[in-house]
Amino acid sequence: AQRVTQPEKLLSVFKGAPVELKCNYSYSGSPELFWYVQYSRQRLQLLLRHISRESIKGFTADLNKGETSFHLKKPFAQEEDSAMYYCALRGGGATNKLIFGTGTLLAVQP
Amino acid sequence: GAVVSQHPSWVICKSGTSVKIECRSLDFQATTMFWYRQFPKQSLMLMATSNEGSKATYEQGVEKDKFLINHASLTLSTLTVTSAHPEDSSFYICSARDLATGANVLTFGAGSRLTVL
Numbered sequence: 001a002q003r004v005t006q007p008e009k010l011l012s013v014f015k016g017a018p019v020e021l022k023c024n025y026s027y028s029g030s031p032e033l034f035w036y037v038q039y040s041r042q043r044l045q046l047l048l049r050h051i052s053r054e055s056i057k058g059f060t061a062d063l064n065k066g067e068t069s070f071h072l073k074k075p076f077a078q079e080e081d082s083a084m085y086y087c088a089l090r091g092g093g094a095t096n097k098l099i100f101g102t103g104t105l106l107a108v109q110p
Numbered sequence: 111g112a113v114v115s116q117h118p119s120w121v122i123c124k125s126g127t128s129v130k131i132e133c134r135s136l137d138f139q140a141t142t143m144f145w146y147r148q149f150p151k152q153s154l155m156l157m158a159t160s161n162e163g164s165k166a167t168y169e170q171g172v173e174k175d176k177f178l179i180n181h182a183s184l185t186l187s188t189l190t191v192t193s194a195h196p197e198d199s200s201f202y203i204c205s206a207r208d209l210a211t212g213a214n215v216l217t218f219g220a221g222s223r224l225t226v227l
Contacts, residue, residue, distance in 0.1 A: 036218075
């Protein structure tokens with residue numbers, strides 16, 4: 001079964017500190033992993049996906065199949081990074097179904 | 111970029127009535143749309159996959175007679191909460207993928223907040 005686990009409900013850091021939002025997944029095949037972000041009073045939007053191997057707003061995430069993880073990292077947090085972050089998994093098949101983790105609220109303190 | 115619009119953004123209804131929520135892809139066509147439900151301070155739970163021209167596929171535990179989904183065109187899917195009760199109060203969010211881009215990325219609507227009195 002597809003499952004996404006985000007162990008932290010809340011992560012509070014100071015501005016300039018490194019950030020790591022944890023995400024672990026369970027899937028028997030080859031998954032596609034995504035990070036979505038929801039800023040206050042805004043809709044959910046894509047932050048990045050593992051196949052792009054890109055850095056968005058200073059965030060990166062590497063898919064580690066051995067550890068079944070897709071942790072989101074940023075070396076220096078900014079106050080504007082404060083938001084709800086959701087890790088999501090798309091399994092195989094034609095339905096393109098996306099399963100979300102429970103989310104982690106990142107609070108960056110000044 | 112791709113935009114998904116939901117209407118209404120907020121609706122209040124009496125217990126026992128039915129409420130329809132629309133999800134439109136504004137500048138792209140979507141053969142498949144997804145309906146999620148989000149409780150306060152909780153994650154998004156996939157309710158069903160809406161397929162244009164065919165029946166929706168519901169996730170386990172979601173009552174298809176309670177949550178009627180119709181995907182009448184390539185740009186419109188509707189979710190009807192039938193005989194709504196207070197426990198149906200939630201945030202309903204739809205999403206769709208722009209097939210033309212070839213990217214496996216979903217665009218989300220802003221959501222519709224349902225409050226059942």
